[in-house]
């Protein structure tokens with residue numbers, strides 16, 4: 001399903017005049033709801049441009065109408081296991097915060113408090129309808145991206161570290177913030193207390209265009225966990241209030257506001273580039289150019305995404321409004337896969353247990369049907385998925401482990417088996433298993449090949465009931481083999497970690513490839529790959545930090561603060577060691593400020609050449 005894009009035109013504010021209105025909502029067909037935004041061409045006022053969206057809300061639209069039409073219907077999907085992302089986009093002062101957060105009066109409450117109210121209400125209903133068998137818990141995390149750094153809004157500002165929280169890419173393209181607080185909320189009152197406090201931690205300031213302008217992108221994540229007797233289902237609603245783009249010719253922003261503004265505009269520019277790249281079908285989408293786009297992961301995220309485009313009706317916003325309309329119309333083309341989150345079974349579904357017990361006995365030669373060992377991954381969506389769920393055969397999932405399990409003399413009772421969850425980091429969530437992989441629960445009817453190999457001449461015996469008996473010597477041999485493998489893997493990992501930046505080749509495949517050796521090799525390769533990705537991420541983060549310093553330096557220079565510009569250039573230098581232009585700028589600035597020359601060459605660790613080229617490529621002609 002595509003991203004749903006809806007536009008909302010805000011009403012006139014005090015001091016704004018009817019005669020200045022140029023943006024209007026329209027309908028494609030008489031009597032139908034509005035789906036078109038009309039705005040005159042900037043070159044020819046008599047000619048109108050029309051932009052079509054999924055829905056268009058005019059100036060008279062109340063908070064309640066917007067919520068009931070756009071957000072309330074998504075609650076059902078959220079509780080079916082789909083993630084929901086809502087984000088407000090638009091120029092500064094167009095009503096994004098009003099739409100998402102709103103005012104304190106009941107009628108003014110925005111999408112976020114209403115969403116939470118809906119979540120608690122539905123959660124209570126589910127618990128009641130299930131006679132308490134299912135419980136629903138709600139946990140919040142809330143953070144802001146300020147000057148391209150991530151800060152936890154649920155923690156007091158004095159606990160912030162200057163560099164903010166790091167991001168980590170997870171399997172399946174998701175980006176998560178490391179070290180974020182998560183607070184449980186039991187009811188709306190809990191939420192409101194937390195939310196109001198957290199919003200006081202958000203950076204806002206007065207600009208000429210908005211008396212309470214958000215200087216950061218704020219991301220609220222509402223995690224809903226439904227725990228039933230058999231399974232746990234988790235889904236997340238994300239509500240994002242983006243900072244607004246600013247035309248600094250109109251803001252009269254001072255130094256600090258300009259630096260913020262540059263970070264806001266840059267991230268929004270990257271977002272528009274991502275939207276363009278996705279809608280063109282480019283293979284490379286520049287998500288990594290800003291933290292906001294990495295977190296938003298538009299087109300990579302799963303579930304349902306709604307973009308609320310906030311518009312001012314005024315002529316003074318003409319070009320900015322056109323630009324927002326252009327970006328948003330392209331966003332409509334972005335496909336988001338509606339994939340429900342994995343259900344984690346606490347134990348086998350009752351029906352399967354009954355079937356297993358009745359079906360030929362555990363020790364018999366008949367192979368047991370594969371069961372959902374770890375989690376079920378459903379690519380169907382919405383109601384169709386729910387309807388199809390009953391008819392679908394239970395999917396099978398394997399549990400991968402490197403460890404040899406002590407082989408039971410009789411199979412454990414299925415009803416009490418603990419289900420191990422496959423490590424999410426090791427398996428992409430968007431890989432839909434198409435064929436059942438072998439379960440590693442010991443199958444009494446087969447002697448594992450690894451065991452046969454390790455047992456050597458000490459043959460294990462298969463009893464007439466199909467159970468395996470092992471001699472002490474065989475167990476000893478297995479333990480020794482496992483210890484040797486673990487030590488070898490650890491050594492290999494240490495060597496790889498030592499040479500992580502040089503991207504070591506994967507360890508050579510074992511001469512004799514038993515199933516277990518292959519699993520160990522695969523494990524080592526995955527770990528090496530993860531280390532490589534993390535190293536790449538660290539490099540990328542460092543580079544974007546460097547670029548941020550350069551950006552700040554340029555802003556300071558433009559505003560005439562050469563001392564601050566020098567400080568920013570010098571801070572950027574370690575990220576671009578030996579960069580000739582940068583070194584030249586620092587020398588010139590130091591000269592102008594009457595400071596002694598600096599030993600800028602000390603940062604050139606011999607790797608400057610490659611980075612120099614890189615920066616020039618990205619910045620279009622150097623710093």
Ligand SMILES: Nc1ncnc2c1ncn2[C@@H]1O[C@H](COP(=O)(O)OP(=O)(O)OP(=O)(O)O)[C@@H](O)[C@H]1O
Nearest residue numbers: 010011092093094095096097098210213214243244
């Ligand atoms: N639909 C609306 N009804 C009434 N007032 C509105 C509406 N939309 C916006 N406003 C008012 O317009 C002003 C600017 O709105 P808001 O702060 O939400 O803009 P914003 O897009 O979040 O700006 P920024 O990006 O600078 O944070 C506020 O005073 C807000 O109350």
